[in-house]
Amino acid sequence: MTMSRLHRLPMVAWLTVVWVGLWGLPSAANVLGGLAVGAGVVALLPPTRVPSQGLVRPLALLRFLGFFAFDLMRASARVAGQVLCPRHQLRQAVVAVPVRGASDRLLTLLANAISLTPGTLTLEVDRPRSTLYVHVLDVGGGPDAVEQVRASILRVERLAILAVGSADCRKALLEDTGQAGRT
């Protein structure tokens, strides 16, 4: 295996773990079989090389996941209510959410978190302008309804930046909110 292919090793390891998990027992045959299948998959479908994007902050990531779990339950209940109450008129909207800092890892984490949360769905990702376009099932009434939705998505964005954003991005965010007061 040449140097240029060394970055594929973690992928082979991950595929082996999944393979062994699916078969159940970490026996020698399962591990060897997993290594063979993993190497075969990686050889046939070479994964894209992702440049290193800085460290993940474990504590901040836990906070992000905790908030996400809470959001998931709250939003599930709300969508369930909308399903069970069909007379309610839905006010659907597509909202642009500008994301500070454009690392691919941050955008991916954020776009997936938004899509997993009931009531919001990432429609388009504009990478050059670092903007997510989010479809919202029901923005509710009121003149600043859209702004409220945007603000609630930006709260998730803030936690995501603290967890996986680059050091520069995190610093800019902290200075930004330091001036505007803690939100």
Place this chain on the structure above:
Amino acid sequence: MTDVLSAVLLLSGVSLALIAGLGLVRFPDVFSRMHAATKPTTLGVLLVTVGASLQVDSGDDRVKLLLVAAFQFLTAPVAAHMIGRAAYRTGAGAIDELVVDELRD
């Protein structure tokens, strides 16, 4: 005690799946149906796998349930994103019904 807890988890998960099915029928267009079909199910699958993992005896069955939940969380948003994007681009999603559309501008 474990039985009660896992029964509660399984039944709530199943109810969410039922609500997702109802939403699919009741909601009027592609986007709202995507919300109904993909989202409550994610939490539903999670609750069912946790409830089931309390009932199985062997550790490797728990690992399999963990993989089920992990792949649900990895694949559901990607599928929802692709279908939503395709619906928007082809105009299949009722774009006229949007109250606000900041993507068109």
